[in-house]
Amino acid sequence: MGLILSLLIVLSSFIAYQVYRIQCQRNEIVRRNECGTVVQHWTLEPFTGFDFQIKMHMSIPFLHQLHQRYRHTFQVGTLISHPALITTAKENICGINSSKDFGVEPMRLPGMEYFCGKGFITTDGDTWNHSKRMLRPSFDGSNLRDLSILRDEIDTLLESLPKDGSASDLQPLLYTAFLNSALYFVLGVLPSQISNDAPLTAEKFVKSFHGALVYSMFRTVLGRAWKLLPQARYIQTCATAHKFIDFYVEKALQEHDHNDITRCKRSLMKDLASQTDDKAYIRYQVIQGMMAAQDTTSELLTNAFFLLARNSEYWTRLHTEIVEAGDERFEVDRLIASKLISNILLETLRICPIFPLIGRVALRDTKLPVGGGLQQDLPVFVPQGTKVVMSYYSVHRNESVFGDDVETFRPDRWDDIHPAQWEFMAFGGGNRTCLGRQKALIEASYVLARFGHAFEGIRSMDSREWQGELKMTCKSANGCKVAFY
Template sequence: MPSTDYGTQYRMPTASLTYNKTSIPSIFSGLVEDNGIISIEAEHYTSFMPASDLNYTTLLGYYRTLSATTVSDPVAPIPYYLDGLNTTPPRPRAYVVQIDDFDPQRRVYITDQPAEARIKYPLKDHFFGIDLILDTIRNAKNHRHLEGTWHRYEKFGNTFTSRLINCHTVFTIDPENIKTILATKFEDFKLSTIRVDAMVPIFGHGIFTTDGKARQHSRALLRPTFAKESISNFDTAECHFQHLLLCIPKNGATVDLQELFFRYTMDTATEFLFGHSVHSQTRARESIAANAEAPDAEFVTHYAYTQLEASHNVRLGPLNKFHYNAKANLARDKVFAYVDGLIDALFEKRAATLTLPQKEEMVDNDTGTKEKYIFLDALANETSDRQVLRDQILNFLLAGRDTTASLLSNLFFELARRPDVWAKLREKVKALEGRLPTYTDLRNMKYLKWCIDESLRLRPVVPANTREAIRDTFLPRGGGADGNAPLFVKKGTQVLYSVYSMHRRRDFFGDNSEEFRPERWEGLQPRWEYLPFNGGPRICLGQQFALTEASFVVVRLLQEFAGIEARDEEPWMELYTLVVCSKNGVQVGLARAERE
């Protein structure tokens, strides 16, 4: 019965099988005599190979003798249901099915096989891909990296391959491929080595730079931070918002909201992290020269510089190992020293009191009195490892400050050019009758949510990302003659996915996908084609934190200002560091609302 001879004898011509997408059925019918046999053999995934190289072995659990079956009518077909055949891991790539009867049936089924990419980027330098690298660098210098990437996808399709510095690379904006990378085959991929090498020297080993158990540990440490009780208190947010208001000219003169938003989120994030703010808004407003070298002010300056260095290293890719920046290293050391000083002070305080630090009480807008949450205090309850504490703090600051500030900046760039949307939002906010919004209020503001969703669609804060295959695997689409066959991904391959470009796909978001149109979200329920906060096991833990903080600031500005006017006629141009915002800032004039 089934044997290697069988596989050799009955193998069909390979040309017709190589990329055959036939799915194996779960029910076979055969005319089975007494002692008849159904046998199934399978070839499992090992590496990419044509059908001519398949070696069939018996599939465990599906080779069985039906001697107990007595067929009353020998000519009647008997169905046999093969439970779980398509889901038995590892999934076979091909099956040979034999049903012995008066005229034995022998069929070969080739399941979806990974193939080579339908489209390869037309490189002049086929080994290093220098021409693609230079084109990318030119686009980045001209602040059109994202636009250039999108146009490549429009020209070459949703998935294509190339080589970059002797590394095979897959580029994709196919939601099914991205879902596979981030969820379905999550264990087949890791963070890109290039990204990790660029970020670890600055941000340490935290949630943005680790995989496996280290990633799980980081998420476990951070998860309590984002409980509703921790993000629904707006006393701190309102305090810093009042400082933001003082930075906006009362006479309607031009102001850069983007600069204010980055200072605001730095102040709220540091108070949340450390229990005290660096007060970057106050320092900027008062221009206190004497305090320019104060530790808090130095920290803000050095932190901003280290971020620029990290983003530069990511862009350099494999070449970053040859890059050395003494100024950036000094800035990094200053940042480390500042955070280490706060950690040391906390442990000295605990050692002196032999108790956990007292926490002042604040009033929660929805739930009443509760304790003020300080991230460093809570984290120190879980670990006393100072490097772990520092790494987690720096990773959190990257998320808590930059993502929210970029979201607000990109949103207000559009609102300043859409007085109709501003007026509609103002009408919705009037229902609050001047009182501060609560967490529940913000959650119930549907049109505000549409505006934020549309901003994140048009200009996602983290517009692209990369994963690296840790074993031979495949993506569901991008291979074969029509691009719909699975695509083989060799171990070590870099997979780059552009959320920015995917969010502009007209087949998902319409012919006006380049326009800011909040109303498109009425009834729209996207899945993997909309990924402002990533997806799968690495989905952003702090998305509700960011959305809530951004919503609060938008509502408060709507309450304080009746109108907004763009003072910069230039189109949006990217400033792409680790996040993306406007190169020219958000230059606006704001007209204060009359008090009722």
């Protein structure tokens, strides 16, 4: 017993010495680079801060609460890995999003490459630039303004809703409508048009796609620890999704070889097939395109309806505006020009951002402009490999920018406020600004107008407050249970 106690004392002393030595080294690096020390938040699991990572993803307001305690910049103290740096300072957000010193590849590619390869979601530098250039033609004006597929999906959705004030959960209904629309945008086919000789039905493909996506997200959160888990089920799920995509890649390439591409409906896959015959490359760009498009707009609308149902005066104004707009009420130009619709969407994105936090990794030793010292006005040294997290949920609750009622849904505030470039981050910024921003706003505006025209009123059928559930995007954990009349 005495020997065990002695060994524990020696081990504890060694760990304490190593912690002290590492901290001294970090402090010396900070001093040598003329930077300030950053306030520390210590976690329950002090070696890697894994419990902090889990809580950060499980509780959306968590980082905002810590920012209220530590102000705009703090770091998560760890004993083994680099401390994670958390910031909401607009100077830092600008630096992280605009500099080539920060990227995503070390954080995302190891866990996601098997499923979705190298593309604009998983890489940096030249590979990322090439992927973005290949995808850009699919987001030209004419393609974004074609709402014919979405119109049919919303027709079906509206017909399915009860008109007697009964409750409906809009979240799965909007998800299905936009999934079908996204499939058409990406693959050029609707689920009802899936070829009989396709290797999977649309339902089986969607199931395998989302299974592989969830596994990939889980692997990314775990970091290197995912290698300790069984891989067989993940590999099989990815292979199933790949088989379906590869079938349509082959068809797109055949159509292009026979000069049929011009008479076929535009799709992201067909645009890619006109630029390259690399089947694996097309497959992975298509998957990443689906990952980006699958539920972003549907969740924006789910959150908008959730908030409108609790603030019905805005719905009354929406209904009146759409009814009085006449025959051009659903024209894209008129929708874009609607200040009320724009304000509703911006306020929804402010309160319930689709991406409430965004992480980057320092690709080399670098600095951030502010966050160090007692006043947090000194530069911060960021060693290579450090993870930095920007809490956009907290950025959107800056009272000096948005007013002192930041938790209140008040779309009219956008008539008077003018956030600077790095103070409102609904669509990101800098090098990785969302490529589909215009597409999402046009489609969301159209759906709001259709619902506003169809129904005089809306009311909430759920007393619970909005709660976020973060996976690839942030969705409402409790759905959107409302009634129309």
